[in-house]
Amino acid sequence: MKKTAFLVASLIGCLFFAQAQDNVSTEKPLIPVVTLSKDVNVKFGGFMRAEYYVDSKEMAGALDDLFGFFPEKPVYDKNGKDINNVVRHNFSTQATRFNALFTGPSVFNAKSSAFFEFDFTGGNSVNLRYRHAYGQLSWTKTDVLFGKSWNPLAAIHFPSVLGLHTAIPFRPFGRGDQVRVTYRLTDKISILGAALIQTEHRSTLDSTAFADVRANPIPDMHLQVFHKTDNLMLGLLSEYKITRPATFRKGDLGTFITNETVSSYAVGGIVDYKLNLFNAKASILYGQNLSELTMPGGYAVQTHDVATGHRTYTPSNAISSWINFTYGKKWIAGIFGGYHKNLGFSDNILDTTANGALFGRWQNIDHIYRASTSLTYKIERWVFGAEVDYNVATYGDVDYGKKGKIKNATETSNIRGVLSATFIF
16 A cells, blocks of 8 residues: 555656646647548557556456456455455556558448557457457438447446546446447437447356357347537437347256347436536446446346256346546546446346356445546646546345345455556557
C-alpha cells in the first residue's frame, strides 16, 4: 500500500512539472491519409500504451490481470492465513493497438468503408489478436455494419476510467460477428437493431456433453433506441438470446439427441450529460445469462433425467450499475462507482454434488462494488494517468433450494493502483 501511494504521488508530481512546459495541441493526423487508388483511401491510427499496476491481493482478471476485476476468494492454509493475500505487480505494453480505416467508392448510393484493428493481447508466440474487422455502408439515414465489432450491449458509452477493465464487471464487455443496422429517425433519435453470432466472446456450454455455440438456434438479437442532443444522450438497451447447451446427451439407456435450450434477456439504460468541462455518465442493466460479456452469471441445471441424460436449464438474474463523473480538459479528474448484485436463478436448481451443474462465471458471489478515483493529464499526443481502485467482492455458498441465491456471504477487498502513459497516433 505504501508503494502504491508513493507511485501515485510521484506521477502526480511529474505531471505538475510537465504542465509548466509548452502545450501545443494538434488536430492533424500523425500518419497522413494514404491514397491507395482513385476511390480508396486509408487512415492509420492507434496508440502505444505502457502500464504499471499493483494489487494488494490476488485479482480475478485476464491477461496477467492487466484486466483486473475484483479480489479472488480467500483460500486459507493450515495456519488460517489467506494464500491469496499477496501483493502482485506488473508492467505491460500488451494493450498497444493499431488500426486502419479504409474509405471506398459509393455502393448502392451509399458511402462504403472498412475498418480493422488489432492489439498484442493474443497470448501466443506472435501475441497478435484482431479486435475489429467490419465493413459499413452509410446512407443519409441508415448505416449497415457487417463483421466483427463490439457487442451492442458493450458498444454503449464507456465510463472514463483509466484501467483497461473499462468498469468490468459492472458493464458488458465483448465483441462478436454481426449484422447491425442503425436508422436515424430524426436528427436526435436513432434506432439500432443487430443480429450477433458469438465468436470471440462465447457463452459457457454444457461441458459434460457435446456442445458448440454454433448450434444456438438464432443469433443474439439486439434493439436499442437513443436520443441525443448537444449536451445529453439517453439510451434504452435490450437483448434476447437462446442458448443450446448441448446437442446430445448420454444417460443410462444410451445416447439421445437433445434440443433443450435456455432463453434469456437483458434490458437497461444509459445517460451521458455534458456541460462545459463537466461530464456525468451512468448506466443500469438487468440481465440474464450474461457470462459471455465478462459479467457474473450464466445458467444452471433445473432438472436431470438419469435414464436419458436429458436436462432442462434456468438462467441467472442480476442487476449491474455504474456512475462516473469527470471534470477538465487538459487535466481531467474523475471518480467512478459500480455495483453488481446477484439475484439468483429464475427457478430452483440442482445441487452440483448430485447430478446438476452451474455454467458461467462467478456464480458464488452475492455482490461486488468498486470505488475509484483518477487523474489524467494530456499534452500533445501523450496521455499520462494515475488511478486507484477499491474493490470488494462478497463470496458465499450457493443455496440450491432458494433459486441459487448466495448464503453465508463474507466480503473480501483489495486496492489496485495504476500508472499509465499512452502515445496516440
